[in-house]
Structure formats: structure tokens, C-alpha cells
Amino acid sequence: MKICIVTPDMVGPIRNGGIGTHVYNLCQLLAKHELTILFTSKVEEGISAGWKKAYQKRGIRVITHDSLDNRDPYKKAAPWEEWFLERSRRICEFLDAEHFDLVHFQDWHANGFYSIRSRRTGVALQNTRLVVTMHSPSEWQREGMQEWQTHVIPDMKMNFVERYCCQHADQLIAPSQHMFDWAESNGWKLAKDRRVLHCSYLEKAEKSVSKPDPDHLIFFGRLETRKGLGVFLDGLRLYNTRNSENTIRKITFLGKPGMHNGSKAEEILDELQAANPSWEIACEFKRDTHGAMQYLAESGGVVLIPSLLDNCPYTVIECIERKLPFFAARTGGIPELTAEERLFEPTREGVADVLERREKLTLDVSHAYSAATANHSWSEYHDTLQPLAKAPKAEQPLVSICIPYYNHPVYLPQLLESVDRIEYPNFEVIICNDGSPSPEANEVFAQMKKHYDRPNWTFLEKENGGVGHTRNHAAARAKGDYIVFMDADNLAKPPMLSTMVEAIQRSGADCLTCYFTAFEADTPPTGDEDIAYIYRPIGGSVAFGIVENVFGDANFIITREAFEGVGGFTPVRNASNEDWEILLNLAYAGYDVDIIPREIFWYRFLETGFSRVTNHYTNHQRVVRRILEDCPPAQREVLKDFALPIFYQFLELERQIGKENMAKLEVRPTPWHKHIYRFYRRMLKDPKYTRKKR
Template identity: 30%
Template structure:
């Protein structure tokens, strides 16, 4: 029996009419019925579209079907300095570290819940015994293309990158359509070789219909055919195409039609909403028009299964929609656009009868034909038994990747390059933290960047014998600022890797070991890490709990145009690569040389990756680099890369 976690921002109950929620509820109940131990983690916290049932009610309902329904939201104990979806993914990463009990975790790419978790696995630092399956449904970029929508803020733009990386880092990708895999490949996504097309499971039918909603079913079937638009009431679902096709109906056509119903979620459309837009567009139609936007999936399916109904699904872009799927398995008469993965759901011999090109003219032609030939029910292209068996095989399929471990053959020399200027009392903390490292094959190159005070010189003289005994180096220079000081340290370094460190930061005991482990497993040329923030002159205990964190994203060059999304200079860098890109720039008095360096690394095709576990304490102080210098000049240098 497998211990399985299905992790999703959309699940039936708390969310109404979501395709991803329908798919994961169906998969969860299918696996539970087989005998697997299934947890479902809803990742949107307190968000709920259920007006009559609390989350605890839904948890109890799921438990009756052998499923443990859990939820998590943004972590409240840590102040994370990052946009929303970074914070959300990181909160989930922390949850999974605390609940590392699963054989298999299944999630989707949408909202990138697994981003930091999969980074950690790729680094060989966590989740060695857990297989991660990404069940692709609809990335934000894919949906935006369908809606002709440009990204409206940085947070939105970040999702494009994070969702792409979630797919690329998965142990296995399962898509309900070959179409979506082909779309990802066309965007140059590095989709894993372990990828499979498996249709979604049949929707779960165990939930009762909502008591607060009455499904409008006439006792006597209407004399004519009711046209039912089925789907979210938005452009991407073909709303405008359907409305324009309706205008082409002849008087003869209208005599065969009892009315037109729009069945789907009401959404904002510019300065108005779907309901208002539909009513304005159909006021001269000459047919009864009804908009139903409060049904959940169960209620909606009861509605479309009535007699004399012709469902219209005119989507402009689709993956493998349940609107079509449920028409097929419930023998509902329908028409659907021939886009995306829709044709893969329908037996080939019925394509000409039920599919249309998503234009008003072609849709009208098919409506005209079907008004006289309504009863065409092709059934689903794949059997439910085959779908279930394919999912069982995917869950059971072993993940054979073993982590590389540090040993005598894999223990490269790391040169810790520390720059110092007039802060010997904090330098003591930095050096003490390096001496406490769990990884032993290190050397320290300490560059004093022109300190002038007697106390600083006395301290450097004091530690010189200890440095000599360890084979470490103290390099004294004139004051040339950070970029030059770091480059000077690198020139004196003998290690395969360089780890840069400021004199006011403190390394966590496992920093170097974790960096080296990540380098061995990921093959990255540069590794950065979140900053665990400390304040004033505190010397943190190794067991200090994180309260504030600066969380970088990674090498997304789109976001790098606006801000340093790469990470702090307290990073591990392959020395050979450092030298090839020319090290840091040496402009006196200007910062952001790390941002600029990381941008050059990424633009030249070297691999930069983040270690999600914060590996050092970053000191926030009024005299720190974070708060000083010419901001405009610093930013200009990055834009020139």
C-alpha cells in the first residue's frame, strides 16, 4: 500500500466547478478505492467557494471515502520577503519537510506549489525517497495565450517561470493530452523523458447535490431543443464565438429552439461581468435566455443530462476539458470546438459530427445540422478500466534516482572568500561560524579591504598564527571596495569552488556541506540560498528559528530586469566559471555587483540554482550594504549587462 499525497490549489468542495479540482478528486477517490493510503492537501488555506459547508465538513465527507483532506496556507511564523507565489511555494516546501512521509506526491503545474520542493530534491538535499508526479493541466502562460492576456504584474510573470520549472524538475510528468505535451515542447520546455499521456479519471459521483440550489428540471421536456453553453463565461471558453453564432440563427432555426442557457462561472470582463455582457448581447435575440452561475459540478451535470438539450462547448483553447468528458460518459448530446486535446477524447469516427472549427460560421453550421440530427452520442475514446490501470502503473513506477553523497571521492576543496573592512568584532562571528562547519575540506581567504583602525589591525595580527596553522590566508590591500576585494580573494584561492562571505554574515554549521551536496547532485555552476535575517550585532545560536527571510526566485532573466531574483553574493561558485566570466566588476562605491555577476552567468548559459534551505544569517544593520550607496547607479550597471 502506497502513502500518496495529492497536493492541489483546487479540490471539489472548497472550490466549485474547477477542472483541476474535479480531476484530483476523481484521482484521489480512485486510488483510495484501490486501497492506497491517500491524503489530499488543499494549498489555498482558508479560501473557499462553498457557502454552506465549512472545510471541516468537507474533511469529514472525504474521510467517509477513505481520504484524509488537509489544508495549508502561507506560513505565519516567518516574515518572507518575496511575492505571493514564492511565499506560497516556500510555505508548502516547509510543510512537506515536516511531513516527509509520502511515497508519491502528485500535484499540478498551476500556481507552482512544488517549485522550492523540487529544487530541494534536484539538489539532493531532501525527499530522496519520494517520487513527484506533475499532472499537467493548465499553466498560467498557456491560459494567458488562450485569453490573449499579457502578464499584468511581476508576480504574474514569475508564475510563467515557476510553472515551467515545476514541469522540468518533475520525476514524472502525466498529461491528459498529447496536445499539452506538444505545446510545452513547442515553448522549449525541457519536459522529462519520463512523460505519459493518461486521461483524467471519471468524475467522482459520491457527493450529494447542494441543498441551497435547486436544479431547474421541467417535468415535461420542452417542445424544442435547449442550447446550453457549458463552461466558464469568458473569452477563452468561446463565449463571443457562441454569441455571434446565435445572431446567425434563422427564424426556422429558432422555431426548433426552446431557449438558450449559459451554464458556468460568472467572471469579470473589463468594467462589467459575464452576466451583464450576455444579457446585453442577447437582448434582441428573440429567444428565452437564462444564465446559471451558481451550480457546482454535480448540479451542472444534472442539468445537462435532461432531454432535448444540446450542449455547446466552443473553447478557443483547451487541454482535456471535463465539460466534454462528462458529456461523453453521460451520453449528452453536444458540440465542441476541435482545439487542443478535445479531439483526443472523442472516437475518430465521430469527429465530423460533433467537432467544429471555433468560428461563428462553422459553429452556426453545426448547430443548424444538429437541430435536425440531435442524437449523436459517441462515448469516451478510452475505457475507464484502462485509465485507472494507467494511473496505478504510474503511481507504482519506481523512481530510481539515488542522491550523490559526499565521500573521499566527492569532497572538493572549497575556498571561503571573506572580505573585511573595519568590523573585526563581527568578523569574529563569521570566522567562528566557518570553524564550526560540518564539511572539513575548506580553506579561508580573508581579504582586508584597507582597514585603517588600530583595533582592526591588532585583530588581524592576532589571528594570523591560527590562519597559518590551518593553511588559510590573510591578504591585506588598499581600500578598493567589494568587487575588487572579492576578486582578489578569488585569485589567492586554490579551491574547485569559491564561497563568498561578508564579514558581518554568519554561516550556519551545515552551509558548506549543503552547498557541496547540491553542487554534486545538480551540476550547477552557481548555487545561491535564501537569507535568514538577523538584526544588530546578534551572534545567532545554531538552533535559532528563522523569523525573517529574503527569498530569491532563481535565474529568470525576465524578472532579473526588475530586481535581483538570483540571490545574495553569499554563494557557491565553480572557480573555473568565475574566472571565465571575469569575476565581479570593480566600480568603487557601487553595489549590485552580485546581481550583475549572476546575470552574466545566466546570459552566458551557465547553470545557477537555488538551495531552498537558508544556509547563512544575513545581518541587517544601518551600516550594511543593503541600505547604503547610490541606488540609481547600482541599478544602471545591471541594465547594461
């Protein structure tokens, strides 16, 4: 098989974590295949340029994402996007050109987002199986770190794309049942085809010491909250108070330094040493995986792994396979690996208790995890993969294109000409004149009715009722299995309908929007040189869709059942955002709303567009009306009077300093809401927050 492993973490270019160790072992298992690794993070400073050679000697091709030459051709016209969205799009383009049989993605950073969406909607990677392994999604990490989201908008987007990958991958793998249970208990929808495969491990163990040294403790893992640094230190203090004759001689911290309760691990350990001068505190921060194993084998110290939340940690696997003296917290997926007698509760009392019984620890223990079994399971998984079933030939059901028309005499002929050139054989067109007052508009409408006097073209007229009412009126006459809405000032691209129909049939979605290319002229565009900008909505959850239209434009395809299920468009006269409203209502009602990641129609940008000449507050109130009606009073107040206003303050700050500068600002430790508060105080001319001119 031709296989690609896409990963933000790997042994070699960085001091890797668990994902990197998993990838390293997986590479060895897949050595008989044609294997490529696409590394998606930055190479750390000080890393030898020869780090790729260890892989190349085994016949493994290694590519870094920054070496990909598929830069966005629409970069100047495309909207600013988060780094992980741009990266996933470029990864998809690379994978599609390479024609792999199988791609392994990791959940963290959602490298597979664009690829999985493209495959789901039938626009790319149709012959490639896309697999995601759940290691440590961002939401799960924050729970373990006991932290709120710091950069709310990017974090919400990251949450969505990571969830999307785990829901729509062809297959989903987790190294522990815990990870599936955690995800489902937090409202995640997971792929139907999923399985638990404990992490593989192929390293040969160095000879360990025959007798443990109970006076030497080793904290093994990243020095941070999630890995139990705080619990470990609290347990040490409790143990001290319980035992006047403390025999602890040395404590080693083996892992990368991180943060705990806002403080750097290095500072915390300095305080520990100052408070306990009799202890030898050793900081082994710079050892790689192999160096850490060598240290553990030679020291004989008793290893503690006090994680608050963990999946299938290699720290535990390495201790099991090397028969090291260790205790691990009873949390996450660790109990699925470890003998009961080696477990302790991840509390200060649990740590203190295990320290008191460390001298009785024996090495002859039978654990649930077996590297041989795990390795066999991974090998068997790949060896028994069946070829992807060929997608059935897409049917060509009747599609009804519904077009509301109001005072656009110049644009309607252009739209209908573009519709007439659509490369799909089975559609009808329903154009509804919403009581246009302009004589010219009515004359053009009559001309078009005469020009397109065909059985599958219907021209309707009615009294003015607004765009939502007009769309509903047209849809009521539709005979198609699917309904597509188009505005009278936009233009269809020839593949629009065929792309939409294939996408909705392949995905099984209830409604699909799409990307578009925008132009500003009264005349039809002739090519890419006429592009004013590119629109690429991300999609998202109901929560994110409440504050921002992440779903797309009204130019969407929808099943009749879904359209009727939410009652169509609401006939509100003096407010815009009817497209956002119906798409949010669909998602809120549980319908599957997704996006085709292709620009398949032309959007005419008009300064006089309805959304730009109506009240922004009224428009947004329309969008969230149904959700607010369903909210209990307290939740309604939080949403209406806090969440939405603070979001608009964020947008105003973003408008003033620019999105790129906002992104730079957001990587600072200061949370985004504090920047908004400072901005707000400066608007009030608070001297404490007013910047002095230099």
C-alpha cells in the same frame, strides 16, 4: 503506498472546475492506497460542513491548509511574501513531517514550489516522489482569456514558481500533448521524465435521451472568454443573419459565470435575452458536476464547447462517455480526444457552420478518448512506480572560501572563528586585504594571519581595487572544485558548507544562493532573539531579475566553470550590487542558478553598508549593463526608459502605503499601473486626482 494529493480545487468544498474533477476521479483510482487530500483553497460560503464525509467514507483523509498548525516561527522577522509562497512553504513542512511515498501536485498556484526546491537541494523530502500535473498554468489561462497581466509583480512571481515546479518535479504529467507543446513553444523548460495521461473518468453514466433536441442549444463550460463565450455569441448572431427561419427554441448556459471583455457573464446574457425575446435563455449557474450531468442527460439539448484554448476538458470527456450530442472546438488538446466530425473552428464562422449542421448529428461516433484506457493508464502508472533510488552519498570535494577584507577589524576575527567551526572537513580559506587604509585593520589582519597559520588558510594583500576585484583576486588562487564567497562582516553557521555542497551536487546547479538570518549588533548573535529579519529570495527568470534582485546574496557557492564562464565579478569601483550583477549575468548566460531554502549564515546589517551609501541609479545601471548592451535600440529604450522607471514608481507607492495594503489594493479590478498613474498625478497636484480631506 502512502500518497498525498495537494490541490487548490476539489469536488465538495467549492463549485469545482476541471482540476477538482480530475482529483475526484484520481481519488477513486487510488482507493486501495493510504490516501490524504490537502485542500489549499478556501471553502466557499454556504457549503455544508459535512462535505468531507463522502471522502472519509472511502477511507480518505482530508485536510485543509488553514488547519495546518505549522505557522512560521519567524513570522515577525520574515519579510512580507505573496500568499502562494507562504502557502507552499507551509505545505512543504507538513509533507516533510508526514513522510509520504508520493505527492501529486497540480501546476496551478504552484503549491509544490517550496517542496520541489527543498527536495532538489537536499534539505527535505528526500524519500518522497514529487509529481506535478499540468492542467492550466496562469500564463496559459491569460492567453486563453486574452488578457494582459493585471498585477505585474505578483503575476511574474507566480509565472516563475509554476514554471519551476514543471521543470524540477521528479515527474511531470500532462493530460494532453498540447500542454507540453504549448509550454515549450513559450520557452518553458520541462522535467525530463514526463508523460501524457488523459484524465481518468470513473463516473457511471445516467441513461441519456435516445434522440437529440436540435432546437435546444447548451453552452457547456465556464462563461468566460477562454471557454468561448464571446465566440459562441458571435456565432449565434451570424447564424441568425444567415437563416431567416431560425428554429432555435432554447439556449442553456451550463457553468459558472465569469467575465468576457471586462463584462460579467450575467449582464451579457441579459443583453442576449433582450435582443432575442423569442429565445428561452436558461441560466444554470449553480449546478455541481453531478447536477450538470443530470441536466445534460435529461434535456437532450445539443452541447457546444467552443473553447478558445483548452487542455483535456472534462466537458468533452463527459459528453463522450455519456454519448451526448455535442460539438467541440478544434483547439488545444480537444482534437486528441474527439472524432473529427464533432470538431469545429473556434470562430464565429465555425460556430455558425456547426449550428447549421446540428440537425444531422448522430450519436454513433468513435472517439479517440476512452475512459477505460485512461483509467488503466493511471492505475498502471501507480502500480509500476519503482522505489526512489537512494541518492548517492555526497562526496566531499575541496571547497575554497574566498573572503574580501577592507577596514573591518572588529568583524574579521568573528567571521574567521565562525569559519573555523564549519562542519565540513575539506575546505581552504583565502582572505584578501583590499588595501585597507586603517592601521588597526591591518594590525588585525596580521594577527589573524599569525593565528591561522595553517596549510589551508591563505592571507593575501594587494592595492585597493574594490570588492569585485578583490573577490576575483582571491578566486584566482582557489584550488577547490567549488568556490564560496563570504563578506568579512558576516558569520557562517556550522552546517553552511555541508549544506551547500550537498545541495549543489544533488541539484546539478551551477550556482546556489541561500536564505539568511540578519542581525545588527557588533557582537556575534547568540540565538533567535538576535534576529533582525529573515531574507528569503524567491529566485526567478532573467526578466524578473532585471528589475529586482530575486537571486540572493554574494554568500553563494559556484562551480569554477560557471564563475570563469561569466568572467567573475566586474571590477567596478563606485557602484554596489556586484552580487546581483553576477547572479543575473549567470542566469542570462544560461547557467542554472537556484536557492537553498534554508538560513545557513548570519548577515550583519550595517547602515554604512556599501549598497546603502552609493547611488541607487548607478548601482542598478551596473546590474543591467550587459543586458542593455545586447539589446536592440528599441528594446533598450523600453527597458531603460520605461520598464525600470515604472517599476521604481511602483516601489515608491508600495513604500508609502505598505506592502500589505498594496496586496489589498491589488485584488481590486483596477490594474496596478493605473494606481501608479493616479499616484503620479497627485504628486503633480492635479486637482482631478487630489483626494479631498474629509
